Amino acid sequence: MKKIAFFVEGQTEQFFLNKLLIEIAGVKNVNILLKKFKGRGRPTEDIVPKSLAQGTIEVQHTVLIYDCGGDESVKTRILEEYSGLTADGYTEIIGFRDLYPLPISGLPKLTQRLKNGLTINGRIVEEALPSDTTSIIIAVREIEDWFLAECNHYTCIDTNLVLNETQITKLGFNPRIDNLTVRSTAAAEDLRDVYKIVGKTYNKSKDKIEKTVECLDYANLYLEVRRKMDKLDELITKIDNFLT
Template sequence: MKKLAVFVEGQTEQLFVCKLLEEIAGKNNITIEKKKWRINKKGIRVFTTVDVLSSNKKTSYNILIYDCGSDSKVKSDISENYDNLVKNNYDKIIGLRDVYPNKYQEIGKIEKYLHYGIKTKPISVSIVLAVMEIEAWFLAEASHFTKIHKKLTIDRIVKHLNFDITKEDIELRNHPAQDLNNIYGLESFAYNKRRKNCERTIKALDFNLIYLDLVNRIKYLSKFIYEINSFLT
């Protein structure tokens, strides 16, 4: 059995990565354990298991997905858990965090910082950015809008919000989560970080489109899926 640990900045990323892995590897071929940070009685920051998704069969892949609770914690949580993952024979570690609220021009500096001082042997570590937020990937999967509401067509979005999701470089959008909220708001829906709202959006996404099409158009999505594929193959 191959083992992967993924450290993400929050609940939205954890939900998305879980669904993405299920779609790519197949639900019957993968066991996913979700972990979330908390402060224990001694005041120490620890991770506890909040959910386990398994087919109850012998699976080929065992995945841990850590919700670090903040973009600033992804790197440090990888460092603090690295030796334990080595002891438990993990094969690969991936980190995922947003660029926002930092600026696009700071991406190079952020990437340099994220990889500075990180152990990479015996387990390889890759920390990937979602530019500017993971919601950029949701925005780019434009077919999902009419699943939220049938009237949320591309033409209507262009008319009222003056940008065409299908033509723009989605990684240049400064605050994609706000863009999603503005689009949903055309039909009095909201997008925010509440679990119910995140799950509604992720459920509406076409993961085949993300994996087979958007991966060729979105640089950092491509980087993330490359890391997933390098583990699965």
């Protein structure tokens, strides 16, 4: 059985990744385990999202997704859990976090630090990732940029949210065509502003996250949105490679 582990910064990323894997692999073709770290030590909580993978004994792929409770905890948890996971047969470990509040210009430096660690005056202050089978994907600005760019889901949130000319003028930017990654605001705030046009909202509560995650058009993400979101393309490519 092939095994892969993801370490993500929060509930939004965990629920999205769970649903994305189910949509790509098929609900009966992958076994997905969702866990959450609480404080120091081992994860203590099993998470149950709306969408559940229902694998059978013939399933050949297992995915473990940890909610690390913050972007700075992603790498720390990978380093802590690496030895145990590899001993348990996990052949790839992927971290997933946001870039924001850093601007896009900060991406190369952050990527370098996360991969290779940081040494100051000959003293190691941050370790490098432990192997070539371990990596960290950085969503630019936030994962919500992928949601913003997946414009098919808006009418699922509300049938009146069609992004017509009047709505786009009110919004002040166009999620269909604008380069969202260069905006200075948080992507989650932009998504909230889109929903607000029709009196709806977006926040980090479980029900709001799940509503958006369930509304997303995953075929559109897989076929189209990834073309303009490099980090989404990187994530989907890694999932495809794991499942083949």
